[in-house]
Amino acid sequence: MSRVAVHAMDSVCQEVNHDAVVGWKETRRNEISVGLDMMVLTVLQKRSFSSVVVGALCLLATSVVGAEDTFEIDLPVHKLISERCLDCHQGEGAEASVDLDAVLDSMKDHADEQMLPHDLQEMWLRVETVLTQGRMPPSEESSLSVDELDRFKTWFHERLVLRDGLPHIGPTLLRRLTHEEFIASLEDLLGIRMRSEYNHLKSVHVEKGLVDRVLPVEVPGKSGFVNDAESLASQPIPLLPYMKCIDFALAKMSGSAESIELLTGVTVLPEELSENQVRKIAEPFLLRALRGNAGSRHLENAVRVFAIAQENNNSMVALKSMLRTVFLLPEFHYRVESVKTTTTPYRISDHEFASRLSYFLTGSTPDDELLDAAFSGTLREAKVLDRQIQRLMSSPRRLSLSESFAAQWIGFDALIDSSAAGTQGVSTTVRAQYDELLYFFDELFKSDLSLLDLIDSDWMYVSNYTINSYGKDQFVNPPEIISQHA
Template identity: 25%
Template structure:
């Protein structure tokens, strides 16, 4: 039974349901709109059904129920029940309700996959080109641990339609599979997740190309000694395989690997050893299988039914969500250890880990992905102002445009607010901004220094004389994206 905290007013949600709702929604088998409230007047807790709770809240709050022909709810009573339902809804979707809080199943994006492989192997090069990265640090300015953005920095962009200006990357790696879920999706049955045969083949082709790449060598892989180097002749080979395999699987799958899963991979490794392969080649074969596994590719909360500690899965799932949100990649060993110890979910430990993650250079990946998606900055690449009116916009047509400088301004502002822990309101209204010489000229200011090109663009942090120039809304990138070739688009803005 749901009793209101406002008992002094002789009010209860149960009473309101009885008086105004169940006649059409549950009484005598009558259920309109597939909404049955009868059980909630007979002791069932409405918090057990958050989706229904939200529906009831909305129709009562907006005055849609009861219908006009029925006795209306008094305004005072309506305010009380809306207030109570809101409190119950907040409680029903609280952190303690794991069943409701489970995250949906998502597959890694190309950006996340590249980062995950790079971190898993401690790669010194990129896996494949990432044109999603619209701005690259050319002066080493990004140091989140310092809590301060420098006054001057050098960045670069890429030419339109080109994937050049990319960091060194692995040779011969297959492209990331296209999203074919509409035609060849994934199937879920309980906690068993599987890829369709065509998609599995694409990801296996990708993983094979990684381990077969000429760049897959000791010089480029920081974890070579840990996983791929030949062991000392005195070492028991099978024991060494088990040690390496358990470590690799735990990091790749973001949790301690269950015995059944471990045995499958160990059997595969043993089969490769029996064929006469050396340790390095055996681990490469196993790695290619790991990188094509749904347990690696999919991001979802896992109900670890073999675990004797229910909180273990909570901690491990939280570690994955944190790392893929802030780092776009796998949890590192410290974060995983905190999760395995069952302390990550505790406020003090969680705060400590988040602070550590925000101080790590891998935070640059968050800055590479979130603000560009939030502001839809990829749209600026296709902006084509009237060439006759804005001749200076196309300074090296057709590939190079002033937009390449424009897109850096909001990205640098976002990084400053994040790294310096400044007020989020500065994203809307700040007294400073970032200017390149070309951007200053475009804004009608006196340019300082050479105009530069996309390979190396010097930017300077400066105060704005007119606050209209502060924040992301009125900067050149957003203004250009919300304009046509020769006129603005007020509705779009």
């Protein structure tokens, strides 16, 4: 079992996202507050004002105090940035196009706001990163003193992390399935393969199948990963390409006795199915396809779609119609999680945890065993969770961790992205090089090896398609390498 997976899931999957967002810490300046209160009292003693005027004065007092309090909180960082950073970071010629003088002016404009605008949040996160990592000030300038750095960290924590002086839950964006997660989910739910196997030694190119021809390129987010929730939210769902993939998957299913048996319990469907038989097929399928978010309305709608389709068609056509409807539901395309109206961190539900665990380790929907553990309430038990992680990391789907995490983290996914730019598909040589890296990282995760093996290992995966390029004689007892992959 990989400690990478265990530690990542322990912190990433079990609780709601704790992204740092702008907070608010109120500190009252008594002399201003008392002074304004006395001003209002004096006015009321001298003449009779309407309640509207009194209310306006009270609102003015509150507004002034709020703005002054927040600006006072920001004074230490204003002083630090002004003294140490503005020589290089102001005006049109600011270094790295980071105009901190403009940032400080903006802070004054938003002094009375609990939450800073997104662009200011992003800028302060950049500043915090370079200061705490010691990348700024530059080497030719004197470093920040311990006291200066501590004051900045304190300000950053109080102004951007806390809210009302307390930790709080950050925004958890609705996360949509990536293309690869979408395809993997279709394959596992229907028991099919949508991509053909290829052999390095029998072709010059790994040709594009229907899936890779119709799906558009996904744009990575600021995190560098295509499953970035913010980036996915800004991209429209490619509905027509997805429908083509769904129809292709259903055609594969209808031609496979194994797939039909997986879904219905029989290898050959009778000409017609009763409502009770349809319910027995639809209920477990919905539970898994919607990852525990299926309700009675989903079941009733699926049964109704089947019945309408079966009026003029056989049961297979009706089954495909019902499954197509399920695959177009928002709950299939989005990893829906419940939201509680609380300001304190809370644990996600067991089936939501199972979904996060499965998509992180395997890039696909939770299987029956994982969902059973979730619904039985035992998934979070140490031994059960350990066993489930070991099981998932022993399945072929674990390659997703190397494809969707390592490839995008290190950047070797660019090999096949650039090679596949043409219509012919990925160059076989490039695909072989990609696979060498892919299986290297797979071994790293699967066997829980040291990250130092990335820079100093005494082992590697070598494709027999490219082995002569490296000099075959330097390998000691090279094992037989399988050249056919899915």
